[in-house]
Amino acid sequence: MTSNGAADVMVRVEGLRKSYGTVEAVRGVSLDVHRGQVVVVIGPSGCGKSTFLRCINLLETPSAGTLRVGDRTIDFGTPPADKGHAMPRGRDLARFRARIGMVFQQFDLFPHMTALGNVMSGPVIVKKVREAEAETIARNLLAKVGLANFTARFPRELSGGQQQRVAIARAMAMEPELMLFDEVTSALDPELVGEVLDVMKELALEGTTMIVVTHEMAFARDVADHVVVMDQGQVVEQGVAAEVLLQPKNARTVSFLSRFHSTIGERKA
Amino acid sequence: MAYKWDFGLIFSYANFWAKGLGITLAYSVGTVLGGLIIGVICGMLLLYKRKWLTLPIHFYVELFRCTPLLVQIVWFYYALPIVLSVELPAWLAAGLGLTLYMGAFATEIFRGGIISIDKGQWQAARALGMTNGEMMRNIILPQAIKRMVPPFVNQSIIQLKNTSLLYVVAVPDLMYTGSIVVSDTFRPLEVYTSVAAMYFAILYPLTLWAKRMEAKVDQ
Numbered sequence A: 001m002t003s004n005g006a007a008d009v010m011v012r013v014e015g016l017r018k019s020y021g022t023v024e025a026v027r028g029v030s031l032d033v034h035r036g037q038v039v040v041v042i043g044p045s046g047c048g049k050s051t052f053l054r055c056i057n058l059l060e061t062p063s064a065g066t067l068r069v070g071d072r073t074i075d076f077g078t079p080p081a082d083k084g085h086a087m088p089r090g091r092d093l094a095r096f097r098a099r100i101g102m103v104f105q106q107f108d109l110f111p112h113m114t115a116l117g118n119v120m121s122g123p124v125i126v127k128k129v130r131e132a133e134a135e136t137i138a139r140n141l142l143a144k145v146g147l148a149n150f151t152a153r154f155p156r157e158l159s160g161g162q163q164q165r166v167a168i169a170r171a172m173a174m175e176p177e178l179m180l181f182d183e184v185t186s187a188l189d190p191e192l193v194g195e196v197l198d199v200m201k202e203l204a205l206e207g208t209t210m211i212v213v214t215h216e217m218a219f220a221r222d223v224a225d226h227v228v229v230m231d232q233g234q235v236v237e238q239g240v241a242a243e244v245l246l247q248p249k250n251a252r253t254v255s256f257l258s259r260f261h262s263t264i265g266e267r268k269a
Numbered sequence B: 001m002a003y004k005w006d007f008g009l010i011f012s013y014a015n016f017w018a019k020g021l022g023i024t025l026a027y028s029v030g031t032v033l034g035g036l037i038i039g040v041i042c043g044m045l046l047l048y049k050r051k052w053l054t055l056p057i058h059f060y061v062e063l064f065r066c067t068p069l070l071v072q073i074v075w076f077y078y079a080l081p082i083v084l085s086v087e088l089p090a091w092l093a094a095g096l097g098l099t100l101y102m103g104a105f106a107t108e109i110f111r112g113g114i115i116s117i118d119k120g121q122w123q124a125a126r127a128l129g130m131t132n133g134e135m136m137r138n139i140i141l142p143q144a145i146k147r148m149v150p151p152f153v154n155q156s157i158i159q160l161k162n163t164s165l166l167y168v169v170a171v172p173d174l175m176y177t178g179s180i181v182v183s184d185t186f187r188p189l190e191v192y193t194s195v196a197a198m199y200f201a202i203l204y205p206l207t208l209w210a211k212r213m214e215a216k217v218d219q
């Protein structure tokens, strides 16, 4: 967790900004994510967590700052000195995104495909992997998320928790270097939250590099290597999970966390 | 003074009717297909949010949606040849009006179908690394087309009715055929009742079919 040199840094964000018209949703965020690290981002509603995450896989185009994912560096705002650092477009942009998996709050499975079809879609459509090969990959991943018997179901025939596990498998099928999770349990009935968090814990244990936006403080406490607290578009505090969550130094962190103290204080399971 | 119905007279013009019906169907199918092609092209172009591209298309769509079709047909028949200083054959002038009219509605149907797809679908496809083409072909269009079919079928049904306006530029469709038979037989009651019955016989099953399909898409 201490810096192991630049080679180990999977994602480096520097001075990232994103504005929508006059609203500045992200106001100068810097963050390093190391290979295999789990970073949890917390903060009050509307503080820019989703926007920040969506800037990392370029679903949003940042207004300023620098982003490095793997060996690819991109400068935003001022015209970059190095031509290779320009915002990618077209096929190049698609390739950049293909290396990063993302899971959304609303699952966003493709309703005209079965669970198997959803998980195969990335390898087949993007990577042009042969159907038979993609099917093997997809079946293995669905089994891994506990859905071996649900491969032929359409999304509407699955519970929210099952749909979200399919969505995780769909992202993992691309063998991403980095996974982004945006409040993936917020739309779920409370009794279904656990099954999704369990899958995420397993990915974390396998060494998947993850950035997780969540309100699940127990998950943050148990799984995160690093916690980032955002407020009003900025990082107000970050550090080792236990320190940030249990001994926050920033006043705004303290007030935000006060709502969760019962959860954080629980004993580890 | 009971009116003496005589439908026998109508049947003696069977060949005539067949031709008129054929022309009505040919115009319906032809202008619907033409309109579909226009709709797909213009609808696709509208997705590129470039003003110089979308502005003319919106202008075209609104122009044809906000003027009566009858005026359009008459304009294409009488006015367009003056603008182009070439004589357009009646069948072409009338067909052009009908096709562009259908195209305007088809454009809206196509665009409406595409933008009705939830933004989550677009972001999920992009996040997986799909290019715009891959996303359109595999994710957006398969879902959108299902939603476009019912309004498109409904518009096609309206289009079939609208072909009766060809009457005013003397294209011998079903309606115009009727007027000729009337001038021959002086039997407007039987003739125009038969004309109405023939339109109904085609359109009613189509309407039922469209309703069934709509219900299927809704589920």
Ligand SMILES: Nc1ncnc2c1ncn2[C@@H]1O[C@H](COP(=O)(O)OP(=O)(O)OP(=O)(O)O)[C@@H](O)[C@H]1O
Binding pocket: A020, A023, A024, A025, A043, A044, A045, A046, A047, A048, A049, A050, A051, A052
């Ligand atoms: N497409 C957009 N257009 C305009 N403003 C936006 C857009 N997306 C986000 N914003 C604004 O940017 C700010 C940050 O939004 P964001 O969704 O990133 O917050 P968040 O931390 O994810 O909130 P939540 O916890 O509710 O999901 C908000 O003020 C929001 O209104």
Ligand SMILES: [Mg+2]
Binding pocket: A049, A050, A051, A182, A183
């Ligand atoms: Mg959010």
